[in-house]
Amino acid sequence: MEDKTSIRKRMKAILSNLSEQTYEDYSNKIAQTLYQQDEWKQSATIGITISRVPEVDTYPIIRKAWESGKRVVVPKCDPKEKVLSFRTLTDFSQLESVYFGLLEPIIEKTTEIEPKEIDLLIVPGLAFTREGYRLGFGGGYYDRFLMDFTGKTISLAFTEQMIPRFPIEKFDIPVSKIITVNEVIHPYD
Helix, strand or coil, X not given: CCCHHHHHHHHHHHHHCXXXXXXXXXXXXXXXHHHHCHXXXXXXXXXXXCCXXXXXXXXXXXXXXXXXXXXXXXXXXXXXXXXXXXXXXXCHHHEEECHHXXXXXXXXXXXXXXXXXXXXXXXXXXXXXXXXXXXXXXXXXXXXXXXXXXXXXXXXXXXXXXXXXXXXXXXXXXXXXXXXXXXXXXXXX
């Protein structure tokens, strides 16, 4: 079986070959499907990352959440402790570029919230299995966060990101739904 490092590398290469039009089109189709889900409709607070290419574009999703009166909270990484906290975001100007060009909330302009306040967490990843397991970017932040998280979890993925298998660790926690361009995958059903 291919190891996680080579899967990450291969997936980044595959995704970097998506044309800008395809990327936009697929991201939009995935977002439109997300808005139809009960988890989205019933959630007052949405936890979501600030995407960067080649992840599914989350900017329109964040705007839609604001328009729908939802509270948006975005992750702030603590690299020393390797933990995530989530902070409210009401405007894109509350973000700053941190390491690796990631955008994170500016502490002075945002408020930290308790994990239990998040109704729906959009969990990022590079590759996914139909069983709901995700291969992240290698920091383990979400694996640690999900251990005690009790809200709903959905991942957004391009069809290219769905793979048959990868090495699963005992601390890997599957998401409850994966939305792709063509389908909604329910791992537990």
